[in-house]
Amino acid sequence: MTSPARAAAGDSAAPSPSPIRGVQHSFDDLGTLLRDVTFCVVDLETTGNPPGEGGITEIGAVKVRAGEVVAEFQTLVNPSEPIPSFIAVLTGISDRMVASSPRIESVLPAFLEFAHGCVMVAHNAPFDMGFLKHESLVHGYDWPDFTVVDTALLARRVITPDEAPNCKLGTLAKLFRTTTTPNHRALSDARATVDVLHGLFERVGSLGVQTLEDLQTYSSRVAPAVRAKRHLAESLPHAAGVYLFADDRGEVLYIGKSKDLRTRVRSYFTASETRNRIGEMVGIATTVRGIECGTPLEAEVRELRLIAEHKPRYNRKSKFPERQHWLKVTVEPFPRLSLVKQVRDDTAEYLGPFSSRKTAERAMAALHEAFPIRQCTARMSRTPRLSPCVLAEMGRCVAPCDGRISMDSYGDFVTGLRAALTGDPTPVVEALDRRIDLLSADERFEDAAVHRDRLSAFVRSSARMQRMASVTACAEICAARRTDDGGWELHVIRRGRLAAAGFSPRGTDPRPHLEMLRASAETVLPGIGPVAAASPEEIELILRWLELPGVRLVEMDGTWTCPVGGAGRHVNRLENAHTDVHQHPGERRRHLRPLGPARAG
Known part of the structure; x- marks a missing residue:
């Protein structure tokens, strides 16, 4: 059970967290062992056309477990259409043979019951599964979400050209000396596929594939040196948390998060990982450290903080949260907008943070379009005597520089600008x-x-800042959310920063757990600006969690609110607006229609 009182860690001031070792009681804990899986090996004979155009003429299936045959299923099927002569010659199934056989809609319920709870196996599985799934949907039967193993695909990953010229069923039957010779009859081919499957299991078993999870991700494209590193995941728990890949010098290479640490880290050593950059990282890594977290939100926050602290070379996002851009309304007799990288305690109004300078410059240009304040950078006294700029001559600036507007009248524009920054951007x-x-x-x-x-x-x-400022203004928010197993996720949020996270098990009173969290939570002091105590990404993660269905606010010190007439009401309309200037002129005019006033209802 996760400790009910745990402060959210991962800050640069804190020491590196020690590895959390998962307890592996037995090898079975690594996944579903192949010997414990019941496989349904199926083969179909058809009229030769694809699903929807052709029909099934025969179904054969063999159910096996731990290498032993459990049951068999076989039936001819009336395809409701003539069987082409070349198909009849190939399979030996004629129109006369299937004339009195049941139709597929009568056969499917029995077959689905036979295969219930099994892992489906077929040679060239997309063909067989495509027919069965199509017929199920056509005749109104729910198609189960079967796990499927394709022996043809697996063979192409295991068998070398020196051993077999191709991976057809007949060729593999000779290679593995199957007890049944495939002859294009469904049950015989299914029996042969069983022997091929067991032969392939012997091959991949010697390479460390012992579980169904290993089998699903096995590929010969994975270098043996990479596959051999799967043991790095064995000390990790099946729990939510953060993992850190490091090299032999201890340098952190990559940081990620997962709801299941062990399963996620094991996937890096299989064919499911296809990113070249991450493949290079795995080749360098020698250790993986796991940090178990009480809740998924804590894992997300820890990941952000650790990435910002270590700045791993193979992470691309969130490495430099300190790189921010803000728009500032300067504090002087004739204020102006200034692009800055830091919020200061100078009573100025700020808008941001922006992820890039280019975005900040666009927002500044929008504000200048609405408010004709000065754009020059010169310091001005209360009684300036400067020459008017080009913008003043164009009517784009009220020109305080040459005294044509008083400081009070200019202040009215600045008051409107400040209100648009923090309140209504209309x-x-x-x-x-x-x-x-x-x-x-x-x-x-x-x-x-x-x-x-x-x-x-x-x-x-503007909408982003208003959302963040609403939660950072609260000294403390204690919130809870019911988990799928009946417990409670508990979080203590102070000034927009996750100060503590924990879990209350099902059947227990969550209030004592929450009080312990509050007592042990990180102390967060008020700072300057809307994102003083946490990075913008962390605040947004917290806001998304707080807005999830089922979240209950338990305690709150402060007021969590956004202005009714704020920028958020304009965002949805912008989502639907298009600015593709490469369309046909008639289309461009339609898509560039201006945003009208917001409508209620």
Whole structure:
């Protein structure tokens, strides 16, 4: 059981967490052993056409477990269509033989009952499974989500060209000396496939494939040196957490998260991992360290913090949360917008953070479209005596530089700008809408697209900041969510930072567990700006969890709210807006229609 009181770790100030060792009681704990799996080996004979165009003429199946035959199934099927002569010669099944046989809709229930709970096996499985699944759906039978093993595919991964020229069933039957010779009759071919399957098991077993999970991901494309590293996952638990790959010098190469640490890490040593970059990382790695977490949210947060701390070379995202861009309304007699990389304690208003400088510049351009404040960078006194800039001559700036506007009148524009940053962005939306409408009417679609991008950058960043500021303003939020097994996920969130996470088992009172979490939770002091205590990505993870169905707010110190008229109400309309300037002119005009006022209902 996860400890009910556990502070969320992974901070740079904390020492590196020690490895958490999973207890492996036996080899069986690694997965479903092949000897414990019941396989249903099936073969079909058909009229020769694909599903939907041809019919099944015979079904043969053999149920095997631990190398022993458990049961067999065989029946001819009336395909409701003539059997071509060349198919009759090949299979020996004629129209006369199937005339009195049951139709497929009568056979399927018995076959599905025979195969219930089994792993399906077929030689060239897509063919057989395609027919069975198609007929089931056509006749209204639910097709179970069978695990399927294709002996033809497995053979192509195991058998070398020196051993066999191809991987046809007849060729493999000779190679493995099957007790039954395949003859294009369903049951005989299924019996031969059973012997081929066991022969392939012997081959892959010597390479360490002992479980169904190993068999599903086995591939000869995986280098033996990589496959040999699967033991690195054996000390990890089947639990949610974070894993860290490291090289022989202890340098962290890659960090990830999973709901099942052992299963996820084992997948890196199989054919399911196809990324070249990660394949290179696995080749270098010599150790894998696991950190078990009480909840999936804690695992997500720990991953972000550890990536930011170690900056692993094979991780591409979240390595530099400190690289942020903000728009600042400067504190001076005639304020302006300034692009900065840090929030300071200077009573200024800020918008952000932006993930890139380019996005921040687009949002700044949108604000300048709505509010004609100055864009020059010179410091101005209360009584400036400077020459007007080009923008002033164009009417794009109210020109405080030459004294044509008073400080109080200029302040009205700045007040509106600040309100748009932190509250209602409607003035910006309406200004950009009008601009886009005029440009579209003049068929200047490329320019209209530029303005739509600016509007999008502003609205999205404003909505994001308002959402984050709403939760970081709360000194503490204690929340719980029911788990699938009847327990409770418990989280203590302080100023937008995950301070503690834990789990209350089914049948126990979660309140004492939550109180223990609060007592042991990380102390989080107030800071400067909307993302002072945690990275924007962490805050967004927490917000997504808080907004999940079933989350209950247990305790709250503060007010968690977003403005009703805030930027969030404009985001959905932007999601549906298009700025593809490469369409036909008639289509462009339709897609570049400006955003109108929000409608209720």
